[in-house]
Amino acid sequence: MASPSDSLHAAIAVTRFGLGARPGELAAVARDPRGWLLDQIRAGGADQPQAAPESAAKRLQDFRVYRMDRREARRAEAGETPPDRDPVRIAARMIREGPAVDFLARARLAATTAAGFRERWALFWANHFTVSGVKLVTATVAGPFEQEAIRPHVFGRFADLLTSATMHPGMLLYLDQAQSAGPDSQAAQVLKRPPRAAERIGLGGGLNENLAREILELHTVGVAAGYSQADVTELARALTGWSIGGPREAEDRQGRFVFRPATHQPGARTVMGRIYADDGALQAGAILKDLAAHPATARHLAHKIARHFTADDPSPALVGRLEAAWTGSGGDLAVVARALVEAPEAWQPAPAKFKTPYEFLVSSWRAIGGQPAAIEHLAPPLTALGQRPFSPPSPKGWDDLAPTWAAPDAVVKRLAWAQQFSAAVAGELDTDAVASGALGARLSPAVRTAIARAESREEALSILLMSPEFQRR
């Protein structure tokens, strides 16, 4: 029999570090809550939602075919093909279905995994390196990006995760890197000669600083590190040439990272006071390595991790511990994850984090021991609650603060969803047992009583899902 403190620790381990308890999980974890968390940290990285997913390269090739078809269909006379036979419509539907398959698989993994901490850790890093599906082309690769660039590296070195995320075609497209070219590169010189040739063949022939800025501001040192506009421009110049293989290139380059020496800005670059010799593709790689190792990156990420896992305004002691673990290990994310689990500040009994809509839905399925069966169970409610699948509003990713998610309208819509969900699933459930199984020692007497007094199972389950303690972690 677990002691009262073990029961509370189990509830914290499973709800705060993990994604919520499935029936029976709290009792099993209560034997050793810390050990349960530490065992989820593994060199191989996070779990993969799909065993044999479509690759980003395949999706990008399909997307290019679709775009060519669309152009041809526009040229041809319209109205001859019935809409249900229109190849362009069929392709467009396929492109929509890919992301739906990806997202459903990811939510089903979250709803069923026995390693909830590992999955939360992966979701944190996927959000840190946001590739949002707000553009049609990036919508097709947001899922593959997570599988290929993020999940394998979440317990490895941060430098490797940064490099893999930055080089992935998803990121190169989302932050407009793929077309960026050095103003003095060979390609730009050639394109400039006959006026407006660049325009005719659809190439910009110039610099785009979007990715460079977000690497500095969001992915590594953070805006407080005091870099300048010149640093942004210099990093953007170093990154020129990092691109994606096009349809006329060799099969093994299509839709994959390629380095184009012809668009690379020649010369040495200076970023945050360090000089980098021109080394082709390796020049930007060397800068990324130094940015990953920069003390400001350790500080920035320690704070962000502490805020995500414990409180909107996290304890400075916890931030300090994580920063020390980061610095001491050279950015080994497994060491940082262990430091988080072992930090006493992370185990404060009061749940301080308000669940995001995704966390709320996933933990609801976990509470009843179920999982979503179709994208229709996910996309409409998540969109209504402000978290449309794979579509964070900006490169900063989903917000991590309670006031953002607890808007009055959102709380009413959570209630509406809880009622629909309960009506669909409450059936024969023993709702008292569901409540204990989901919250364990965190279930308050007031909520327990309200659930016991409910006039139907649907009402009881809605009360549980909307209770202050279930809305938080």
Next chain:
Amino acid sequence: MTRTDLNRRRLLAAGGALGLSVGFMGGPALARDRGRRKLVVVLARGAMDGLSATPPVGDPDYAGLRGRIAIPADRALKLDDTFALHPALAHVHALALRGQARIAPATASPDRARSHFEAQDVLESGAAVVYGTASGFLNRALAAMPGGRGDGLSVGATAPLILRGPVQTASWSPGAAGEGSPRLPAILADLYAGDPLLGPALARGLQTEAMAEAAMQGVAAPLAGATGGGVQGLVRQGQGVARGIGQTVAGFMRQTAGPDIVSISVDGWDTHANQGAVEGQLANRLLYLDALLAGLHEGLGDAWADTVVVVATEFGRTARINGTGGTDHGTGSTAFVLGGALKPGGIIGDWPTLRPAALFEGRDTRPTLDVRGLFKGVLRDHMGVDRAALDRDVFPDSAGVAPVGGLV
């Protein structure tokens, strides 16, 4: 404004909660006047390109800097010898011709970091420095309104910083909340009694839900089926949605217990690549914005005469076209001020020109107007917030930033 006035407002609120009709309660016109003036703030998130939204087509350097993304003078909607509106902004242009829309073409917040997130924080918090305060300036403006606290409404599924703070505001987003057990709200209200986050949010949300039904009366549903396929179909569909949102927000504002200040966010302005000119990515966002403003204007009816709408963005974009047919993060951008309460006039603030020497750090539109001054002018002259409160509470440490006078 007097204390009686404040008490009357509370009484009105209590009447609303009890389901009493306000007409039944009668009373002097003063109370009606108190809640009559309205402010809508539209935030264009992602850095709206002012040089495309309100192109200075008469500036001799404009076409050269902009290359193929320049808005041709013969396609732009003319405002004066220098400025025009993007052709997508037809409704705004019609208002401008009637003196009910003006532009502030070289505006910026005090932030200069060219980071979206830092700049949005500064714009919305109203602080002079980043992360200077955790509440939004519109929330503090509500607290400082004459005759007691005003009411605020944000549109969208998440709560924007600009309206966050001690004054509990409402939020609304399209999509029905649905029918459910009538007992649940009361049960949850009990369970949330000691919960500072969920208690006020649920109470306010349920109240707003009731208002939404009235607000949406007469709003035509967007005719999604009738728009045809492809990108242009989606754009037209988006315009229909935007117009419906504008009309619904107007429906909230027209109600007796309706909000004094509304904030709406429109995102998608971060046009680093292929932003287009007369048509394209940016034009589509401007069509959406124009439809939203048209919906507000139409929906407000007579109340338009008492309304001011400000459209602002966190910063502008580079004056030069970049290497990928877009523009990168810049500094000064444009702001719009619209409404029936507006006094006619030319551009707000000075135009620094696009001469090479005039560009900020050699690359951006040089800001000549602090956006806080613009908001201060509107909050003082239209909403009646006093200068001392503006300088100290609404925009901390901003005594040096003068309100822009003469807008209303």
